[in-house]
Amino acid sequence: MYGVIIAFKDYNPSLGINGSPWAGFKYFEKFFNSYQFEVTLKNTIVISLYSFATFPIPIIFALVVNQLRQNWYRRFFQTVTYMPHFISMVVLVGLMMILLSPSNGLIGNIYRLFGAEAPNLMGSASLFSSLYVWSEVWQQTGWNSIIYLAALSAVNPSLYEAAKVDGASKWQMVKMIDIPMLIPTTVTLLILRIGGLLGVGFEKVFLMQNNLNLSGSEVISTYVYKIGLLSAQYSFSSAINLFNTVINLVLLITFNQISKKYSENSIW
């Protein structure tokens, strides 16, 4: 972690980290002034917020699954929906490329069935964020709902009994019993999620990236990789990286404070 200081230095491999001359904020300025700054920051923010907006999906999913009554069916349903979680990023992106390929993929076939020309979805810059986010929803919703289902299973059954005696409808029981039960878990996960808000994962974006969709898919982490490891501008790359990390940390601390103030939930 000490190596972070190379972001403020003119790193020269022969001089080592400590021997390299100080550069101050030179590399930060270089990044802010470069034309890539706007593109990468915009893409990072768009993908992050888009992905963040899907945060309630596992919660809704858990609330609905919780309504399934037949035990065997429910277990089967959960096992099936957990499965995609175990697929690796590489396979997931490979799967997307196969299914969405305009020439011989499933999507291509569906379009051809209606006599239309299939678009190249994976090569589209404007659709990149949607593909990224919804493939994630497909893969992780079942898995992410585990934690909420665990919280729901802790509801004391007598609460439902009492509600039934009082003539509460299904919807009222969900609203008055289930949802309040999920709030502490939700807030904790929400804060953690906000801490990673601008940390769009490198792994998947990098795999989904190609020359055609670059203007919609270049995010800070992939840019850091290219600048740093592929073109060996160590200090410049570290500066960009540090900028990203600091923003995340600030967001995390801010939201934790807000949460502490209003709901007494805090992660520390």
Add this chain to the structure above:
Amino acid sequence: MANTATMQRQTSRSRVSLGEYILYGWSLLILLITLYPLYFIVIASFSDPYAVGNGQVWLWPKGFTLEGYKELLNQSKIWIGYRNTIAYTIVGTCIGLFVNLSAAYALSRKDLFGRKILTLFFIFTMFFNGGLIPTFLTIRDFGLYDTFLVMVLPFAVGVFDIIVARTFFANSIPADLWEAAQVDGCGNLRYYFGIVLPLSKAIISVLALWIAVGHWNSYFSALIYIKSPDLYPLQLVLRNILITNQMQSDMGTGEAAQIALRLANMLRYSVIIVATVPIMCVYPFVQKYFNQGVMIGAVKS
């Protein structure tokens, strides 16, 4: 209990409401959306690639063939990757379990000096790290670049795992047990290995699954820190086959290329199956402990 359960089932069966229909219709739709892409890969891997390309493969294999799997056997790269991944997963999971469980146990003990500060140190690294380049330089200066160890050692600590395990230890191992063991002359190490760990099967299996899946599926550290193809894990080999299409660019033109293209197409399906099925098969074995472990760890942390 049994009586109320049967009563509930009877009442629910007697009034199957509209809501119920919507609920089950929804769940079937979700099942379809989840399973169909996976099913498609399975049937495509057994089908003639031309039939797949023409869109004739929908519900079952067309032109049944095992060529894709036969071709798989000829690809030594895949098997090297397989071997490496198995080694990384086994060694990495053992190291990861040892490191994380020990750290978590230490942090769960109330008599640990500086417990709060130490915990904060761990959590801090979850949100702040040096970033790609400083980490890379550190790894390189340690002489770990392009070695077996880089895949299993530097990233063995998982702070999230530690927090979950710490919560488990703190909540389900009673503190009196330690006092009782001390009275009987049991030392720290023996207590940890002989009493605490055997009582923690649930959390151990959860962490083992997490860490093993992580190792099996990771390609990032290999992409950054591994150079020689002999050390490539399966996922990196897969990336070359599935995504960067190295197979196809290696080929020339003409009839030989047509055959090679056909094989490359088939290979894409079969390789997905072979790479994914083993790790999916692990889950049912630990499922029993899983719900229990996640609940204890997650709800309270």
